[in-house]
Amino acid sequence: xxxxxxxxxxxxxxxxxxxxxxxxxxxxxxxxxxxxxxxxxxxxxxxxxxxxxxxxxxxxxxxxxxxxxxxxxxxxxxxxx
Numbered sequence: 001x002x003x004x005x006x007x008x009x010x011x012x013x014x015x016x017x018x019x020x021x022x023x024x025x026x027x028x029x030x031x032x033x034x035x036x037x038x039x040x041x042x043x044x045x046x047x048x049x050x051x052x053x054x055x056x057x058x059x060x061x062x063x064x065x066x067x068x069x070x071x072x073x074x075x076x077x078x079x080x081x
Contacts, residue, residue, distance in 0.1 A: 006030045007047050009064060011054030019052050041067040045074045 010016040016034040023032070035041065035049075038060055047068065055061060 003029060003031045004048070005033050007033045007035050007041075007049035008052060009035045009049065009055045009068075010052045011057055015053035019050070035064065038063040038067045041071060044071050045078060047071045047075075 008016050008019060010019060013034060013036075016032070020032045023030075033049075041047070041064065058064070
């Protein structure tokens with residue numbers, strides 16, 4: 001059975017790596033995916049994950065926030081259908 005993917009929006013890749021190490025030490029065995037750009041979120045219809053560190057300081061944060069909002073709206077629509 002495939003493991004659940006959890007998407008991580010972090011300020012940078014080092015914050016992501018530190019987060020994953022901490023979670024693995026606590027026994028989490030999810031597939032953590034670093035969200036490196038808003039483009040990688042395009043077309044998704046559902047997402048689960050975390051916001052960590054200095055993510056709000058990213059230059060692409062406003063676009064990423066917009067993509068996540070679109071995904072959440074799509075998810076709500078499909079859940080209510």
